[in-house]
Amino acid sequence: MKNTPSIVEHHLESLTDQLKGWQSSKKIPPVLLLTGIRGVGKSEIALFLAKWMNCESVGIVESELSMGLFGEPQPTSTSLLPCGTCPSCMRIQNEHWLDLIWVKPETHEKMKTSKMKIDALREVIQSQGKGAREGAHHIIVIQNAEQMTPQAANSILKIMEEPPLRWIFILTAPDASLLLPTIVSRCQRIALKPMTSEKIKSLLKEQEVPNDRISVASELSEGSYKKALELTEDDVWKSRQKLFRFLDNPFQEFSEISDWACQSEANFHLLLDQFEHFIEDCIRWTLQPQSHQWKNTDGIESLCEHTKTVSKNFGSIENSRFFWMKRMKELSEMRKKSEAPLNRKILTQEILHPWIEAGS
Ligand SMILES: [Zn+2]
Structure with missing residues (x-):
């Protein structure tokens, strides 16, 4: 997945306070819930956060990780954005990062439905061992978490109660009300706002979409960039x-x-x-x-x-x-x-x- 800078830019306003808080306390909540309409940019923000949590210049890495060879604390910058050029940023962007796992619901062709089953989650969690391997944080993104079966939701609930050190879960869903309240209560919520049609127009222009399609798509997209792109x-x-x-x-x-x-x-x-x-x-x-x-x-x-x-x-x-x-x-x-x-x-x-x- 590629980051679309303008999408991240659009949502940065909703994220800034949280990022600053995490940066100054050097603590990130172990379970985050990103909500917003389909196509608003939840996956892009999950990717952005993965970079942010592991970037060498953001300075969020846990204290023992930021110690030098002889135990002296290393200076950390207070930049709010991942640099995009350090090895962590590069590896995450190029999908070579072992500590970023995406879990998606599987689609059943016959049933024409998609569900996230317990096995898929269990497999991912068991195969990961414990603790981060490559970077400061081991990140598991559970996309469309509202499609978890009750069994899958319960198994995730158990691990959320006591997440292994430096594991971060990022759940995405259109709306918090679609998840079990017991799950929502353990999450720090980040609500992503729909985009204005003007913003969508300018993003579509960047993609060199023909003008007649731009005006229809931006009007009908209801603030979802992905929906607008599909319409074109x-x-x-x-x-x-x-x-x-x-x-x-x-x-x-x-x-x-x-x-x-x-x-x-x-x-x-x-x-x-x-x-x-x-x-x-x-x-x-x-x-x-x-x-x-x-x-x-x-x-x-x-x-x-x-x-x-x-x-x-x-x-x-x-x-x-x-x-x-x-x-x-x-x-x-x-x-x-x-x-x-x-x-x-x-x-x-x-x-x-x-x-x-x-x-x-
Ligand atoms: Zn970086």
Whole structure:
């Protein structure tokens, strides 16, 4: 994983007080919990913290480690940022650092769900032995900790009660409420804030994303840089055009969209995500039909036409809002259902059918 400097820069404000506190006390809490929406930059910050905790110029290394050959204390700098050039920083950045372990939930293809099982955690912990090997701190990042099975959560809880010396756990999750309260109570929490759409725009510009995609992606990303990047990918962009064509002609396009959405889990979720963006825009339109600023600027014509047809077919703008709100609720139910083994075909058709009636 590579660090994106601008993402770290954005979150630095939320981290500064904590970093300063750890630096002056030379103590880092053994369990940290990074929370924030999907794609806000939790992994990037975990990587940043790993560097920070081991960098030779930050001066956080435990006192006995910062002793010289003959036991005299070594001078440490008070720089707040990892230098990026010392051997520790370099090895962590190049993924050669043995003391940084990433634990991710495994995805079960058949079940279409992902869970973090006890075995995965146990294996990692047992294989690590005790104590740091390479640097000052041995860091275990547990990504998407909300997906731990109860057994996995309990086993991690045990080790968190008495973490081996210089072990640091970094848990990441969208929200603390998704974890067992017993786990949360042992963590020092760091909440990462979503980015402004202006910030996302400037990050996308750095990536040389075409301008038309930048404006749509930054508006729809809800402060998540990762989500914004995904929205600018070619296949997402093309599938949006496909879905706008469905809005134009739901009856004619029904079979094609239905077949496409059933093909893979990725397509099915693309359908859910993009429909949510469209519906949200339509609902907002009902509040201020004359002056509404469309967020899905790549499909303005289709959306304008769609809102006209639907409100005409249902007799009023009020009634059309009711139609879209119902669709929104339905999509969130579908999302839940799709976590269980599913027949995507049935779900897809359930999603698409009401639009034929409303939009033809
Ligand atoms: Zn360094």
